[in-house]
Amino acid sequence: MPTEATFLLAGLLIVFAATGWAFAWFGDRDRDAELPARINADYIRGLNLVLNRRTDEALELFLQMAKVDDETLETHFALGHLFRQRGEMERAIRVHQNLLARPSLSQAQRDQALYALGEDYLGAGLFDRAESLFKDLTDSDTVAGTALERLVYIYEREQEWEKAIDAQRRLEAQRGEKSSHVAHYYCELAERARHDGDLARARDYLKHTVRSEAGALRGSLIRAAIAKEEGDHAQALGLYEQVLDRDSRFMPEVLPELFDCYAQTHASGEFEQYIERLVGRDRSTVGNIAYASIIGDLSGSEALRRCVEEFVYGDETLARLVDVDSLRSATPEHKSQALERISNALRNLGLASARYRCTNCGFSTRRFIWHCPSCKLWETLRPIQRFQLDSVMG
Numbered sequence: 001m002p003t004e005a006t007f008l009l010a011g012l013l014i015v016f017a018a019t020g021w022a023f024a025w026f027g028d029r030d031r032d033a034e035l036p037a038r039i040n041a042d043y044i045r046g047l048n049l050v051l052n053r054r055t056d057e058a059l060e061l062f063l064q065m066a067k068v069d070d071e072t073l074e075t076h077f078a079l080g081h082l083f084r085q086r087g088e089m090e091r092a093i094r095v096h097q098n099l100l101a102r103p104s105l106s107q108a109q110r111d112q113a114l115y116a117l118g119e120d121y122l123g124a125g126l127f128d129r130a131e132s133l134f135k136d137l138t139d140s141d142t143v144a145g146t147a148l149e150r151l152v153y154i155y156e157r158e159q160e161w162e163k164a165i166d167a168q169r170r171l172e173a174q175r176g177e178k179s180s181h182v183a184h185y186y187c188e189l190a191e192r193a194r195h196d197g198d199l200a201r202a203r204d205y206l207k208h209t210v211r212s213e214a215g216a217l218r219g220s221l222i223r224a225a226i227a228k229e230e231g232d233h234a235q236a237l238g239l240y241e242q243v244l245d246r247d248s249r250f251m252p253e254v255l256p257e258l259f260d261c262y263a264q265t266h267a268s269g270e271f272e273q274y275i276e277r278l279v280g281r282d283r284s285t286v287g288n289i290a291y292a293s294i295i296g297d298l299s300g301s302e303a304l305r306r307c308v309e310e311f312v313y314g315d316e317t318l319a320r321l322v323d324v325d326s327l328r329s330a331t332p333e334h335k336s337q338a339l340e341r342i343s344n345a346l347r348n349l350g351l352a353s354a355r356y357r358c359t360n361c362g363f364s365t366r367r368f369i370w371h372c373p374s375c376k377l378w379e380t381l382r383p384i385q386r387f388q389l390d391s392v393m394g
Ligand SMILES: [Zn+2]
Pocket: 358, 359, 360, 361, 362, 363, 372, 373, 374, 375, 376, 377, 380
């Protein structure tokens, strides 16, 4: 049911339109002759109908108006937009279809009406119809860019990545700018091919991911997973280490894979050296490594155990929960048992809370994803990478 605000807003629009004529009437005598008084009267009648909440009759009146000129056209667009905003898609569609039936529209006006109708279809969930309209508008002089944007939106939503690549490329060519979107679409195709077991095809798609930094990073992650799947641990190790060198925020995703690859190649000693090198290069990674090790439940590595220990000693909130002094002076056996208990408690806490948050809209999730399902932006999710101990401490 239309809300009260709909009636009032529609009423206001009609008042504006009617006022426009009033000004024209009193201000420009020459124009009076061109203005049929009937239209003015129709608008006043429309206003009355809207104010009396007889929207359907008001709509009919608008649709049957004999003449649509530049001024009334804007009112029609505003009315259609208003209906769409209110979720009254059928009415919005009728307004815009009615406009399109007018032979007097200019090309730009026709394109605007087609675009508005496409938006109505999109709002009504009629994606095929919306897609077909937006496709027809990709050569328009006025709305080609926004039509391509809407096509990209539809293809992303429907996960039609090849079509998304084509539309996004056209959009970027038209605007003379580049984004990482196309690389992500290729990564999506590669992930799908990998999932279907077609690794050769996945590799082909990945060739297109290097054109942006993020695409290259994500591409390397998929390549590493494929190499690991095929038992090529040396290649997987190289790729995973490359990813961490470029962006240590992927530690929780990458560390368990590295740990596993080193274990598979019976090179656990090299894993120890690798972790020591990471820490030696940048001490601030200790917290990241400890977090990833605890979350990933990686046990059996002395280097990781030392990172966890250092993290426990250094965390202010944790220090209020744990008797750090007696932990420091405990026998190695007791210390390792205590650290294991602390790690288990932290892991339960970590796995039960959100681990990634979108920097744009605040959407949070436990699983890493490249495309925010809430605001639809790419690469905006960042790992929180810390245990939310404050919630425990109250
Ligand atoms: Zn978001």
